[in-house]
Amino acid sequence: MxxxxxxxxxxxxxxxxxxxxxxGSLHAxxxxxxxxxxxxxxxxxxxxxxxxVVPAAEITASSPDDxxxxxxxxxxxxxxxxxxxxxPDDAGAM
Amino acid sequence: xxxxxxxxxxDNALVLxxxxxxxxxxxxxxxxxxxxxxxxxxxxxxxxxxxxxAGDREGQGRSADTLAFHRDAWDFxxxxxxxxxxxxxxxxMMRQFLFDTWHFEALTALTTHDDADISAIAQKSxxxxxYHRERSTDMVIALGDGTEESHIRMQGALxxxxxxxxxxxxxxxxxxxxxxxLRPGFDAHAAATLEAATLTQPASDFAxxxxxxxxxxxxxxxxxxxxxxxxxxSYPDATW
Numbered sequence: 136m137x138x139x140x141x142x143x144x145x146x147x148x149x150x151x152x153x154x155x156x157x158x159g160s161l162h163a164x165x166x167x168x169x170x171x172x173x174x175x176x177x178x179x180x181x182x183x184x185x186x187x188v189v190p191a192a193e194i195t196a197s198s199p200d201d202x203x204x205x206x207x208x209x210x211x212x213x214x215x216x217x218x219x220x221x222x223p224d225d226a227g228a229m
Numbered sequence: 230x231x232x233x234x235x236x237x238x239x240d241n242a243l244v245l246x247x248x249x250x251x252x253x254x255x256x257x258x259x260x261x262x263x264x265x266x267x268x269x270x271x272x273x274x275x276x277x278x279x280x281x282x283a284g285d286r287e288g289q290g291r292s293a294d295t296l297a298f299h300r301d302a303w304d305f306x307x308x309x310x311x312x313x314x315x316x317x318x319x320x321x322m323m324r325q326f327l328f329d330t331w332h333f334e335a336l337t338a339l340t341t342h343d344d345a346d347i348s349a350i351a352q353k354s355x356x357x358x359x360y361h362r363e364r365s366t367d368m369v370i371a372l373g374d375g376t377e378e379s380h381i382r383m384q385g386a387l388x389x390x391x392x393x394x395x396x397x398x399x400x401x402x403x404x405x406x407x408x409x410x411l412r413p414g415f416d417a418h419a420a421a422t423l424e425a426a427t428l429t430q431p432a433s434d435f436a437x438x439x440x441x442x443x444x445x446x447x448x449x450x451x452x453x454x455x456x457x458x459x460x461x462x463s464y465p466d467a468t469w
Contacts, residue, residue: 140258161259162259167367168367172264175264176263176264179263179267
């Protein structure tokens, strides 16, 4: 059933030390309601320790049409990857 | 320590949990549908604890399932409030708010009960009920102070259900805590919420009674139990 509630994007921190990750979206009347709904929809199996909600309308997204100009120029610039350095063994995994 | 006192707490959670589960697949928004199912499951979980302990203390070999599915309406000891039908979303939310507000006060008092099992169940349940109360409080405010239509429905729900508030604060020897002492906490939270919701608390303190004593349940309980109990009574050995 559709309703007139605005859409919210939900981000959950799975455990302390990790970043919040986008998990999905939901409808709610305001921010507090969105937090409650996110708690019920996305954390009922102990998925998280922290919730962020963001009005979906407030997110500015890049356009798929700009894919060529935004991302293709990076294709042939492998020297931007830090893979040409010798890493001392003592540094461990990077 | 009264077994009846434990059964009262278990039956409240059981009957309201069953009522809320009737919304599953029918709530006005997907998010509310999931939230109501979550709360129903919280309450059924609490039922297992309270009725499980009641069966243990009774010592006649009755499990939580036996108590839930093989008693008839006159043996139930839930408040009349929780057996009232869902009707519309306004009645459901107002019933939830009134019960949650009482439940929060009752469980808070029971966290310091002398009996360690009772205190442990109350502490576990209180975490869930703290969230239930927050959610239903916000919903009452949002709908009461919402549109003209939602305000009318919420005031109607309050007027309909207020006569079931008084029974929550009656006291007898079977209660596990002094229910009369919970009234000030209930009144404070209810008054602040209803004011924020622009709703008018009914003046009459008339109170229907007979749920927690089992003397006079409303006609609605039997119909609800018939649905809830039909499967285990038709197939007593059914497992899943």
